[in-house]
Amino acid sequence: MVPPAKKFINNPNDVVTEFIEGLVETYPGLQYLDGLPEIKVVLRADVSAANYDKVAVISGGGSGHEPAQAGYVGEGMLTAAICGDVFASPTVDSILAGIRAVTGPKGCLLVVTNYTGDRLNFGLAAEQAKTEGFDIETVIVGDDCALPPPRGVAGRRGLAGTVLVHKVAGAAAAAGLSLAEVAAEAKHASEMVGTMGVALSVCALPGQVTSDRLGPEKMELGLGVHGEPGAAVVDIQPVEVVVSHVLQQILSPETNYVPITRGNSVVLMINGLGGTPLMELMIAAGIAVPKLQLEYGLAVDRVYTGSFMTSLDMAGFSISIMKADQSILERLDAPTNAPSWPVGTDGSRPPAKIPVPLPFRSTKNEESLYRPQELSQQGRILEAAIEAAATVVINLKDSLNEWDGKVGDGDCGSTMCRGATAILEDMKKYYPLNDAAETVSEIGSSIRRVMGGTSGIIYNLLCKAAYAELKANSQSETTSKHWSEALKSSISAVSKYGGATAGYRTMLDALIPASKVLEEKLSVGEDPIAAFVLSAEAATAGAESTIHMKAQAGRSSYVSAEIFASIPDPGAMAAAAWYSAAARAVKEQRQRF
Incomplete structure (x- = not known):
């Protein structure tokens, strides 16, 4: 037996009654008639038949279309709304009760959606109300354009356009027009x-199974x-x-x-x-x-x-x-x-978009804003490393999303891909590749522009800290020791502001081992390229070790530990991938010189 659809309800038979009770608790300007569950009428708290000197505008129909129609009860819109059961027309008795409760000497307009049950029940209620001395007009709304025009007796169905008709009718009534004039405008x-x-x-429907018709x-x-x-x-x-x-x-x-x-x-x-x-x-x-x-x-x-x-x-x-x-x-x-009518405008509006303010670059000369016409040896190596790192991230997008979908919100790959794509595009025109510090700064600008969420902030922090370290040594040629110190400073900045460190199942589980190995190998005189490659291997091993870790930072920290049993941290895997790709590219470039 297929279970019913999951819903936050009590008894399926009570949903409309409980909706009405919650509605009037939320909006003090609304009341309901004390006839629940048979009589389900929401009305303005400031209106009664004895004191109302304007045309009453009443609508209604089956429930399940909320906020229609009860959400449009209020001054300047509906005077009352008659609620049927879910997808069932309200009873004649409910409609009559609503008419009697709010209709004064200026009469009542019934706005009815074009469904057979609504037309019959509202129609019978209108005829009965007329015999009681009420002045009643009815407007049927059939705004459906999906089905062929010739619909026989049934005609076009009443849909969301009815809400606009409510607003026109309610405003006309509030302006003091007569019943005939309000009906004509509606x-x-x-x-x-x-x-x-x-x-x-x-x-x-409440209490019923979900349809698989589509x-x-x-x-x-x-x-x-x-x-x-x-x-x-x-x-x-x-x-x-x-x-x-x-x-x-x-x-x-x-x-x-x-x-x-x-x-x-x-x-x-x-x-x-x-x-x-x-x-x-x-x-x-x-x-x-x-x-x-x-x-x-x-x-x-x-x-x-x-x-x-x-x-x-x-x-x-x-x-x-x-x-x-x-x-x-x-x-x-x-x-x-009316609580559910949107706050609108008078139609006047400024341009939909304005230019993005240009970044403040007063500390840089004009030449530093663009890619050099000729690249130095360092510039060519840096270009190759950036291109390789960005490309591998783009190619890894689907895997990163898949991993992140199991432990997070599923967008790690897409977010990283946006950043990598922007880096490749901007590098063609703007990166001053002969200047390592300024290039790292521009990478941060590319990331900041397109990468949202925590990943964008973290990578921007990485770039800012690395830039500061490289800039402090910019009087001399950038060396492998400078890059090692820049990586170490970047990790410290991320740990300081993000709160994570080794073992927290983050990108730092890839970068911290890489930084330690790079620093150790360089300190004992290891060839810089070999040290870079060995540190990349440490990054990969660190990223893979996150499979066995419980997350302690980021959204993954809210996920049950059992889910992590076979899934690496996507941020760590991304970091290991671009770091390793950069190492391979630098090694290949050096072999050419």
């Missing part, structure tokens, strides 16, 4: 918006927010391809889902479906905006990115595009204290 907004979603997984290499275009099948199941594509397809579907002149043409102003909403990281949503937004501007000739006046109408834990996102005249923009910009 209906107009609903006709101006189109939405299409795409998903990598189907959501798992295979590991598949994605679904137009998957419904309740997990219902969409337009097509296709192979996973890069997000740029996905965004292009979705925009084309929404804006297609053949289907004419929304009346948007070149030169129009639009609002863009990138909506996460519950299991999509904000990083991925922002990537989609960054792709969609220039495409709308350059390929479709549209002015993108507002961009909203986040999770506005989800589908439990579904991995996916939807894109909504709304044609935005000045009236709609004013409604979207109007103030609201």
